[in-house]
Amino acid sequence: MSTQELMAELARRIPAERLLQRPAQLAPYESDALTAFRSRPLAVVLAETQEDVIQTVRLCHRYSVPFVARGSGTSLSGGSLPVPDGILIALNKLNRILRIDIDTRVAVVEPGVVNLDVSRAVAAQGLYYAPDPSSQLICTIGGNVAFNSGGAHCLKYGMTANHVLGIKAVLPDGEVVQLGGNSLESVGPDLTGFFVGSEGLFGIALEITLRLLPKPERYRTVLAAYSSLAAAGNAVAQVVASGLLPGAMEIMDALAIEAAEAAVHAGYPRDAAALLIVELEGEEIQVEAEFAHLLQVIESSGPDEVRVAVDDADRARIWKGRKSAFSAVGRLSPDYIVQDGVVPRSRLGEALATIERLSRKHELRVANVFHAGDGNLHPLILYDGRVAGELERAEVLAGEIIAMCIELGGSITGEHGVGMEKRQHMPAMFAETDLEVMATLRRGLDPAELANRGKMFPGSEAPALHSRGPHPLEQQGIISRE
Amino acid sequence: MQKQAESILLTPESNDDVQEILRTHERLHVRGGGTKTALCRPADGAAILATSGLSDILEYEPGEFTFTARAGTPLREIEAALAEHGQYLPFDPPLVERGATLGGTIAAGLSGSGRQRYGGVRDFLIGVRFVDGQGQLVRGGGKVVKNAAGFDLPKLMIGSVGRLGVIVEASFKVFPRPQQYGTVCCAHTTIRAALEQVARLNRSAFDIEALDIAVEDGRPVTYVRQGGLASTLGARQEALRNWLGSGDILGASEDAAIWQQAGDFAWLPPGAALVKIPVTLNSIPLLDEFLAAANVERRYIAAGNLAWVSWPHDLAELDAQLTQRELGGLVVLGETAWPFLGARTGASVAARVKAVLDPHNRLPAL
Incomplete structure (x- = not known):
């Protein structure tokens, strides 16, 4: 059998302590942050070198065994769910920062480097890496690249794709390629940009060249409380229309505020129906002038309360509350689904009203935490998996929210990716020809469909168990949500 | 034609x-x-x-x-x-x-x-x-x-x-x-001095709209453009010039004219080809040495990420020089049967994509 031969070959190349095969060793890798899906790989390779990855991919190709790459397993779309009886290539240990060039503002890193560690490595030189997913304390650059991750600060400088200049990758058939380079500019099709967000279907990034930005001289952060979600949504439209270009613009609703307060005591006004966070950044003299303008716009939007961050600690507290909101919601409900969809910014109010209506219709609570500035919604649908029928209702509600996003001219995902979760929604967003061309492009790079098989495309295989509950790493005590 | x-x-x-x-x-x-x-x-x-x-x-x-x-x-x-x-x-x-x-x-x-x-x-x-x-x-x-x-x-x-x-x-x-723009320009004696100034600006927190090095009659000149609220621009320009240690502040109308001309390649001599070459601050010195010897007009834009090069000679010569320096180029203006010069990355991926999207080669080769 080919899998036995593959395992024998792998065992010759990978030391036993880095080639996991026993059920107890595999358990932590059976799922990612989309805990609805679970499946057991044949083995896990803990790669330490680029050569480990290349050799493993080449062997998988030779024996026609599917493989999945995994960073920290924080994918909310099930993007790093193992293929049953396939190989899982864990990249956490492939985590060297290979080169930092301050003069040209570039860092070259391996895929297992943790997002925040890039910013930490260049902080003393006054630079940072801009994309900031809420999971940036643990999520890896390789995973960010595969899923074109976003974050709260994407409004001004874009998502991961906008910060990746070059990629060295191993294609699913084992060929090693260099895409792009060290320059912000390129000639010929933007293959680097094409690779970013391909959800692991084009192979595995081994070295990633990142663009760094200078840390702004000044941040100014304001928090405004409103008596309705619609009022907060309208304030966003007013800020956008004012000609200001904030670095971030976020909204949280009452449930999310309650959860964040309980978890990290961010000091949010507890009785607000909605909270708007707006942050400006840049040269001090310019930001101060813009901030005065911003406060006028916000005052005219009818807030109940306005608080300005007085110092860095205050600002950090505001962001800590926002970034902990997803996991904090776990305190309010035994189970929840994190949804991710996009609507045109001018239709935010409408979208929020629809979500409220759907929440009442299905008798399930929905907490809203979202990147308002770019119309990226994150409704968190709360349910109790032990109550018969609640999971099914929650899934129907999640699907209806996605249908609304498409109806309003938006997208089925802003930053979590399609993965396992949104496969069935792809035909609603794209025409048959679009999907067929994407599938043909995929086969052009991976004729045997070995890389991350079962993700992104509708109707793919990859069976999975259906269950809910804490993240498997959490169960193991390896990660915690606070 | x-x-x-x-x-x-x-x-x-x-x-x-x-x-x-x-x-x-x-x-x-x-x-x-x-x-x-x-x-x-x-x-x-x-x-x-x-x-x-x-x-x-x-x-x-x-x-x-x-x-x-x-x-x-x-x-x-x-x-x-x-x-x-x-x-x-x-x-x-x-x-x-x-x-x-x-x-x-x-x-x-x-x-x-x-x-x-x-x-x-x-x-x-x-x-x-x-x-x-x-x-x-x-x-x-x-x-x-x-x-x-x-x-x-x-x-x-x-x-x-x-x-x-x-x-x-x-x-x-x-x-x-931005409500208003302004530019500070500085003349340098050598390309290295100009590049060092760009590197220094890269290490700073100034918000810069455009940062070009134009080589004018053999002399490098940096153009640093700022933009934003009209009420603060003047003070920001002063602060920038003081930080740079020298330079001339250009007003709004002069600023507009300069950048309009840059966008239209007004500096390009008639008859010369225009080539886009992605570069970095690290690859410019070697490239510029060759371009200076060839006595051609050139401009390095976006903090040294892109060279616009005027090339009045045989493009094959530039192609060979770029290949040797592991740089790639695209001929944008001029006459050529094949616009891609020098080194290419990702050629095998591009070929696979081309085979899927244009399998009968109805469109030109890539």
């Missing part, structure tokens, strides 16, 4: 027309506004598909800061529509006044000096419709500013030079335009 007169000229007016043309013609060459002459020259026997009949702004809601337009729409028209609402294309496309189109700019993958602040054309294109080499109408991306659904097909169109498909429609995000 004699050969173009001999080519059949096709002017589709609808996406259906474009699909029909791709299905019924063996060899085609796409042309937008025709401003990028080196990219508009068909091989013998290829028909020209002109996008001039595909011109219209389809959707523009100022409050949304996005627009969708057909590929043949002149950028001049788009910029005018955006300007009415205080918005602009932050990637600062070149050749606007000469008649460049939206589709041509995407296909050529060109951004101007203003890309320094927020990014290039790749960073602002959010959705695209194109007709592939088999006549299929394909859509990728969307019309919202954030979208992670499906492969990023819009990125494939950036820099594809009409060789992977015919772009028929594109959606972009845009930004509010």
